[in-house]
Amino acid sequence: MSRGTSQVRRSFEADVLVVGGGLAGCTAAIKARQTGASVILVDKGFAGKSGQTPFAGSYCVFNPEWGDDLDAWMEQVSSIGESVNDRVWTELCFRESYERYLELLSWGVRFGADGDARAGVEPQRDGPPVGPCKAAMMETRAPSMTLRRQVLKHGATIVDRTMIVELLTSGGQVVGAAGIPADAEDAVDIFTAKAVVLAAGAGGFRPGRWPIDNLTSDADCMAYRVGAEITGKEFADPHHARLDQAASVMFGRYGRDPEGGGPPRGRFLDSDGHPLPPMGVLDLDLDRAVHAGHGPLFIEMPDGVRWPMVGGAAGGMSVHKAEGIRPAGTDCSCNVAGLYAAGDSLGTMQSGATYAAIGQSVLGCSVTGAHAGAGAAAYAARAGGPAHPAGADVERAAEAITAPLRRSGGFGPRWVTQMLQNTVLPYYVLHIKHGDRLRAALANVEFFRDHLVPKLYATDQHELRLVHETRNMVLNAEMRLRASLFRTETRGCHYREDFPVRDDGQWLAWVILRRAGDGMELFKRPVSAEHRPLTAGGVQ
Amino acid sequence: MTIEKIDLDLCTGCGICIDSCPMDVIRMDRAGQKAVIRYPQECMNCEQCALDCPEEAVTVTPYKTVPLISSWG
Ligand SMILES: Cc1cc2nc3c(=O)[nH]c(=O)nc-3n(C[C@H](O)[C@H](O)[C@H](O)COP(=O)(O)OP(=O)(O)OC[C@H]3O[C@@H](n4cnc5c(N)ncnc54)[C@H](O)[C@@H]3O)c2cc1C
Ligand code: SF4
Ligand code: SF4
Numbered sequence: 045m046s047r048g049t050s051q052v053r054r055s056f057e058a059d060v061l062v063v064g065g066g067l068a069g070c071t072a073a074i075k076a077r078q079t080g081a082s083v084i085l086v087d088k089g090f091a092g093k094s095g096q097t098p099f100a101g102s103y104c105v106f107n108p109e110w111g112d113d114l115d116a117w118m119e120q121v122s123s124i125g126e127s128v129n130d131r132v133w134t135e136l137c138f139r140e141s142y143e144r145y146l147e148l149l150s151w152g153v154r155f156g157a158d159g160d161a162r163a164g165v166e167p168q169r170d171g172p173p174v175g176p177c178k179a180a181m182m183e184t185r186a187p188s189m190t191l192r193r194q195v196l197k198h199g200a201t202i203v204d205r206t207m208i209v210e211l212l213t214s215g216g217q218v219v220g221a222a223g224i225p226a227d228a229e230d231a232v233d234i235f236t237a238k239a240v241v242l243a244a245g246a247g248g249f250r251p252g253r254w255p256i257d258n259l260t261s262d263a264d265c266m267a268y269r270v271g272a273e274i275t276g277k278e279f280a281d282p283h284h285a286r287l288d289q290a291a292s293v294m295f296g297r298y299g300r301d302p303e304g305g306g307p308p309r310g311r312f313l314d315s316d317g318h319p320l321p322p323m324g325v326l327d328l329d330l331d332r333a334v335h336a337g338h339g340p341l342f343i344e345m346p347d348g349v350r351w352p353m354v355g356g357a358a359g360g361m362s363v364h365k366a367e368g369i370r371p372a373g374t375d376c377s378c379n380v381a382g383l384y385a386a387g388d389s390l391g392t393m394q395s396g397a398t399y400a401a402i403g404q405s406v407l408g409c410s411v412t413g414a415h416a417g418a419g420a421a422a423y424a425a426r427a428g429g430p431a432h433p434a435g436a437d438v439e440r441a442a443e444a445i446t447a448p449l450r451r452s453g454g455f456g457p458r459w460v461t462q463m464l465q466n467t468v469l470p471y472y473v474l475h476i477k478h479g480d481r482l483r484a485a486l487a488n489v490e491f492f493r494d495h496l497v498p499k500l501y502a503t504d505q506h507e508l509r510l511v512h513e514t515r516n517m518v519l520n521a522e523m524r525l526r527a528s529l530f531r532t533e534t535r536g537c538h539y540r541e542d543f544p545v546r547d548d549g550q551w552l553a554w555v556i557l558r559r560a561g562d563g564m565e566l567f568k569r570p571v572s573a574e575h576r577p578l579t580a581g582g583v584q
Numbered sequence: 585m586t587i588e589k590i591d592l593d594l595c596t597g598c599g600i601c602i603d604s605c606p607m608d609v610i611r612m613d614r615a616g617q618k619a620v621i622r623y624p625q626e627c628m629n630c631e632q633c634a635l636d637c638p639e640e641a642v643t644v645t646p647y648k649t650v651p652l653i654s655s656w657g
Binding site: 089090093094095098185204205226250252255256257258288289290291292294295455456458459462466506509510 | 586603604605606607608622623625626628629630631632635636646647648650651653654656657
């Protein structure tokens with residue numbers, strides 16, 4: 045570590061830089077270290093306390109020795125995920141799940157109702173009655189700190205409280221990243237690395253009812269800006285929450301449960317008191333009921349207490365593993381040399397168009413974390429000496445990143461975020477979609493992009509983070525609106541009122557977004573022929 | 585009101601809640617003695633600060649108010 049002049053406060057160098065310290069990033073850091081690579085893990089919060097990992101519970105584990113049938117598990121995901129799951133990743137995650145589970149146990153992560161699960165003994169596993177897939181329960185909150193300790197024990201360096209803002213490239217290859225530390229004013233940290241793993245989680249529009257306000261699609265956005273392919277932005281995550289409580293998930297969702305959490309046990313009612321399906325395509329049916337004029341909706345607890353409900357709790361986020369950087373192979377590389385991704389930042393399409401099995405998300409984080417860590421370390425070993433970003437490029441990046449601090453006026457990031465929320469959070473934009481409304485929202489978002497974002501200003505380093513998060517939320521909104529317009533059918537968590545039918549002839553395909561000059565290009569990449577359902581002319 | 589208060593009589597200034605907060609809401613006071621609520625607007629009610637404080641000095645509620653919409657800002 046050395047101290048420089050101007051805005052560059054600290055410079056770091058490692059073989060592998062991991063961005064994000066959730067389950068995926070920690071696993072990647074450990075796996076890269078195990079090959080002998082030097083590793084720095086950087087997190088915009090405190091690795092182990094930030095991101096979604098602290099809140100997860102169920103972990104999907106497949107093991108033929110416990111009587112599990114791979115074909116039946118695959119069928120569950122393909123049928124519920126509506127055949128746009130990437131079967132390579134679905135299968136790889138199932139097959140590796142037991143190995144990853146054992147590894148987590150060996151690192152000290154506790155599973156089972158009393159945290160007493162042991163290697164070699166089948167833990168209690170559960171799953172909704174929609175198919176055979178099952179998950180073991182992982183203790184909440186503690187695993188992420190357990191993983192942090194393992195990262196340090198394996199000899200990686202952790203840099204907390206620095207938000208990575210941009211990737212640095214040289215000759216078309218990623219050679220590091222630049223970020224802003226929370227605890228120094230007008231300062232930039234520079235990281236030089238032979239390979240970078242983006243494991244910065246998912247992102248939303250600060251919806252306030254799901255604990256993801258700190259996640260603003262930073263990985264997708266910085267990868268997009270250097271030319272990476274992004275996928276899955278049309279498959280909205282439609283979780284609901286209590287209307288009267290922010291982040292009600294954390295407060296027991298429907299009142300505090302003296303037993304300590306557990307799934308909601310109430311039933312959903314419409315404004316006339318008629319029961320609604322407990323789960324359709326996740327909660328999208330609740331949005332449909334509201335759209336048909338049957339709102340407001342309530343959840344009625346067994347004791348008769350009714351809580352008002354609201355959708356869009358995770359507004360701006362996709363079904364996990366649908367959205368993100370599209371992998372080029374199972375080493376979690378992508379179309380940009382030196383760039384890897386893992387966890388919610390990687391669009392493996394493991395689950396397809398909706399949540400098809402319980403606990404698949406964290407499983408996917410473990411598996412892709414392990415693959416990305418090993419893949420990035422192997423790439424770094426092949427790369428030889430470090431490819432340093434040009435000094436002028438570093439200065440330019442530092443100048444651009446801190447420019448909002450030098451603007452005397454313009455638009456405040458909190459206000460622009462609120463305007464964005466007003467534009468894209470209502471259910472009728474990105475949940476119950478229609479081409480007309482998508483285009484109308486897009487016109488606004490383009491205005492934000494072209495007129496508001498370039499004039500964002502910050503009065504201190506904390507607001508500088510908000511500026512860059514707001515910029516990324518605006519880009520995420522544009523990606524979602526364009527991907528939603530592009531997919532002219534209905535499938536899973538993508539519902540188009542003007543194209544209400546699933547169209548396997550046209551859309552057994554993934555939507556890919558890519559930067560083209562100053563514009564965004566979209567194209568589809570077909571699901572491979574051998575992975576198509578029989579009805580669509582496949583061989584399965 | 586999200587994070588409502590840090591009880592300064594209970595706070596020992598250990599700094600745990602600052603690390604627990606994913607939104608950079610809490611900072612140390614200038615003297616480095618006590619935790620202060622610096623950026624309450626960003627609080628997302630995740631409760632981690634309250635759950636992690638060894639002195640139970642932090643109060644978080646499930647309610648959040650947002651500013652009125654204004655035509656510029
Ligand atoms: C309430 C809740 C319950 C859930 N329950 C389950 C469940 O039971 N089973 C399941 O499988 N899944 C569940 N999930 C989903 C699961 O938690 C996530 O899919 C998973 O934890 C994602 O892990 P990750 O490592 O990819 O990202 P995260 O854990 O989100 O970590 C991302 C990290 O990156 C950091 N970061 C972000 N941007 C930057 C940046 N620009 N610079 C530096 N660092 C950055 C963040 O601070 C964070 O630490 C749940 C999620 C929530 C919110
Ligand atoms: S965790 Fe509690 S005791 Fe420690 S600084 Fe925060 S409020 Fe004070
Ligand atoms: S509730 Fe969460 S976001 Fe709010 S101050 Fe505490 S840790 Fe930070």
